[in-house]
Amino acid sequence: MKRYSFLELAKNAFSAHQNWGRQWRAPEPKAEYDVVIVGAGGHGLATAYYLAREHGIRNVAVIEKGWLGGGNTGRNTTIVRSNYLWEESAALYNHAIGLWQNLSQELNYNVMYSARGVMMLAHTVHDVQVSQRHIHANRLAGVQNEWLTPEEAKEYCPPLNISRNIRYPVVGAALQRVGGTARHDAVAWGYARGADDLGVDIIQNCAVTGIRRGQDGSVEGVETAKGFIKAKKVGVVAAGHTSVVMEMAGVRLPLESFPLQALVSEPVKPAFPCVVMSNTIHAYISQSDKGELVIGAGTDQFVSYSQAGGLHITNHTIDAICELFPHFRRMRMLRNWGGIVDTTPDRSPILSKTPVPGLYVNCGWGTGGFKATPGSGHVFAHTIAKDEPHPINAPFTIDRFRTGRLIDEAAAAAVAH
Amino acid sequence: MLLIYCPYCEIERAETEFHCGGEAHIARPSDPEKATDDDWVEFLYMRSNTKGIAAERWRHIHGCGRFFNAVRDTVSDKFLTFYKAGDPRPDLEALAREAGK
Numbered sequence: 001m002k003r004y005s006f007l008e009l010a011k012n013a014f015s016a017h018q019n020w021g022r023q024w025r026a027p028e029p030k031a032e033y034d035v036v037i038v039g040a041g042g043h044g045l046a047t048a049y050y051l052a053r054e055h056g057i058r059n060v061a062v063i064e065k066g067w068l069g070g071g072n073t074g075r076n077t078t079i080v081r082s083n084y085l086w087e088e089s090a091a092l093y094n095h096a097i098g099l100w101q102n103l104s105q106e107l108n109y110n111v112m113y114s115a116r117g118v119m120m121l122a123h124t125v126h127d128v129q130v131s132q133r134h135i136h137a138n139r140l141a142g143v144q145n146e147w148l149t150p151e152e153a154k155e156y157c158p159p160l161n162i163s164r165n166i167r168y169p170v171v172g173a174a175l176q177r178v179g180g181t182a183r184h185d186a187v188a189w190g191y192a193r194g195a196d197d198l199g200v201d202i203i204q205n206c207a208v209t210g211i212r213r214g215q216d217g218s219v220e221g222v223e224t225a226k227g228f229i230k231a232k233k234v235g236v237v238a239a240g241h242t243s244v245v246m247e248m249a250g251v252r253l254p255l256e257s258f259p260l261q262a263l264v265s266e267p268v269k270p271a272f273p274c275v276v277m278s279n280t281i282h283a284y285i286s287q288s289d290k291g292e293l294v295i296g297a298g299t300d301q302f303v304s305y306s307q308a309g310g311l312h313i314t315n316h317t318i319d320a321i322c323e324l325f326p327h328f329r330r331m332r333m334l335r336n337w338g339g340i341v342d343t344t345p346d347r348s349p350i351l352s353k354t355p356v357p358g359l360y361v362n363c364g365w366g367t368g369g370f371k372a373t374p375g376s377g378h379v380f381a382h383t384i385a386k387d388e389p390h391p392i393n394a395p396f397t398i399d400r401f402r403t404g405r406l407i408d409e410a411a412a413a414a415v416a417h
Numbered sequence: 418m419l420l421i422y423c424p425y426c427e428i429e430r431a432e433t434e435f436h437c438g439g440e441a442h443i444a445r446p447s448d449p450e451k452a453t454d455d456d457w458v459e460f461l462y463m464r465s466n467t468k469g470i471a472a473e474r475w476r477h478i479h480g481c482g483r484f485f486n487a488v489r490d491t492v493s494d495k496f497l498t499f500y501k502a503g504d505p506r507p508d509l510e511a512l513a514r515e516a517g518k
Contacts, residue, residue: 241468243464243465243466243468244466244468252459252463252465253463253464253466254458254462254463254464255464255466256439256464256466257466257468301432301436301437302419302437302473302489302491303439303440303466303467303471303473303491304491304492304494305468305491305492306491306492306493306494310418310419310432311418312418312432312433342466345461345462401458401461401462401463402454402455402458
């Protein structure tokens with residue numbers, strides 16, 4: 001792999017940046033792989049990267065129906081945080097936060113991780129109690145999170161309206177300083193380039209149409225648009241389409257897929273220093289390095305694969321944004337879109353072996369999977385390589401819905417469920 | 418926003434008048450004493466999450482307040498039919514053929 005450096009940048013400037021070369025190959029699939037990953041989003045590519053780098057399993061293919069990073073990886077609002085309530089989740093998301101710190105250096109690819117702080121607003125007495133509970137739980141779990149008064153919140157985020165006269169006044173906020181944003185596309189591209197360099201084949205525009213199982217029920221490989229590909233192990237990381245893919249192997253999952261919407265404004269000069277979210281009035285907002293305000297809205301109430309949501313959902317969010325940040329009232333919105341998110345009943349992901357030997361699944365990230373990308377790939381690679389979960393993802397089994405050991409994170413999510 | 422027909426009010430109204438109740442025709446185990454853990458998992462948590470034609474429950478919360486069922490294509494979000502709670506599930510394949518799917 002040609003390493004990117006200041007010297008390379010200077011050298012390529014002389015040829016007007018025409019000769020950078022491809023970042024990854026476009027190989028035809030081989031007949032057989034040790035591991036096939038279904039889905040080349042951030043989580044799938046990270047899984048392949050860590051399989052190759054940490055576990056020495058390099059005969060790996062990542063198979064993608066569209067183009068890599070073209071699903072929810074390219075559609076999310078790029079927020080990174082780990083202030084979850086339960087110990088199991090805090091451990092999982094904090095594992096990712098640890099990997100985010102050094103990710104650009106490790107991948108030799110600027111993922112633009114920016115720890116600008118994530119502030120979660122409280123508007124009611126109930127909000128204050130829930131936030132305080134989160135902060136205390138986080139402190140015990142070793143996760144950074146602190147309480148701000150409205151005045152301190154205003155100092156941290158000057159555009160915030162802390163007037164007492166609005167419909168939902170800000171009565172305080174929880175701030176995770178280590179939280180922030182990262183460049184979503186660069187995460188997928190960086191992992192793709194890293195994995196490709198280690199020998200992983202990334203096969204795009206090749207839909208998986210079936211999962212073949214042998215006499216003993218174990219996985220034999222996948223049927224694809226480019227023919228049958230034999231594989232000892234198959235990991236499904238298909239986000240909103242996980243139910244569809246897993247049905248090919250006859251596995252039912254406790255998932256429902258909903259459209260989740262986001263939108264961006266016209267780009268403006270730096271005006272917004274951090275990430276602000278409010279669970280109560282369903283709004284969150286940050287400003288990208290390009291200058292656009294990035295706004296996350298809620299999910300539609302019904303199962304859909306349409307990648308478009310109802311306009312009243314985004315309207316509701318915009319109402320809240322305009323009240324919290326009055327000086328954005330005249331901003332024009334440029335684009336809005338939807339992504340299909342797979343939600344579980346307890347709003348925690350599933351990173352697990354399945355009843356089918358050799359078949360593994362990483363799904364159920366719902367409305368907040370981007371932040372976990374490095375950690376998710378890291379522990380899922382361990383699960384596939386060792387055929388047993390990493391201690392961090394051991395609680396996130398499918399079996400928890402039978403045993404009742406749910407990880408009920410509904411209160412910790414950023415958007416409406 | 419969807420336009421939804423309430424088979425009780427016999428009128429078409431905006432989605433904001435309704436609440437979606439998820440997959441239809443999921444029956445609670447009739448004899449809870451005899452139901453196994455797996456029966457409960459299937460009833461409580463497992464969902465078909467169909468990509469295509471599926472039956473789902475809706476409730477007209479800002480109207481008559483009653484539950485009814487609808488068949489919708491989850492790719493185009495177009496409704497194919499509405500029917501009252503307690504009516505049998507329509508033949509989804511026939512509906513799909515009719516809609517040209």
